[in-house]
Amino acid sequence: MDHQPTRPSAPTNLRHPDLDQLDERILWELMRDAQITNAALAARLHVSPSTTHARVRALKEAGVIRSSHVSVDYAALGLDVQGIVYVRLRAQARPQIKAYARKVIRLPNVLSVTFMGGEVDFLIHVACTGTAQLRDFVAEELSMDPAVASTHTNIVFEHLTGLEHLGGGGFAAMRGEA
Template identity: 45%
Template structure:
């Protein structure tokens, strides 16, 4: 049911969905809100929350996935439980002449084991990369070996993450 592969990244064989023109009704918003709160909610409970039949809920969720509104279902793992107690956000600015290869650079960095998330951003920097490592030496090695040494990179700035607080029950509207 998920468009993601086992790594949590989008599967290469699936077309990218343009969600700019997708219309969502009130039922879609209820389903999305419930799944955002708990992606493991049983289908019958999801249907009850939306006031629809379980078969309708299942087909609507499938449609939301197919249309690209729901990108996937995944488990959020605490990196510290895996021995990666240091997390950081690293802003990356590319060389001016490397900007034509932004997509290529993003794919290369996203493929690295330490990378949790990568964002292509507006502003002075081009990317914001969230990583998790074993310790500060591994963090330094990641920055030096994978970013500073990369010919496309002009500058980096590393910000340590002390704690990640996730909002609870955030609505989709």
């Protein structure tokens, strides 16, 4: 009789053990506006500026806050076309998945690389000057790589991010908590 060891199912509500509700509220507000001043953040959360300053510093030291970001209008920089390129690697290239991701994220025009499960291995978000540059980028930088089995490209008409539209529900709402 074949007996396969069973793995315990992963908890669905993993949280950093030291985070409390104030930490989550601070993170939520910083996700909405990473450039908010410490004084404005404290006022919004009805706590002292020294509290938010200490909490933000602790969140950075713990690695919960990894960086701050600016939302860029790529069209204003002459990058009028964005694309999503789905990449499937050859079966023989599977051991090089991490190396491929590290290589692709460094290519000009690449905004983000998402490693996925399923039929497609990577979703690559790019910004280009036009459709000709997008075509050439996919053909020369992505499709020609010996690790790549196939690519599929879609043009992005509009890109909205959840962070730009965060409501007041916070992380508890995202986790489905009441």
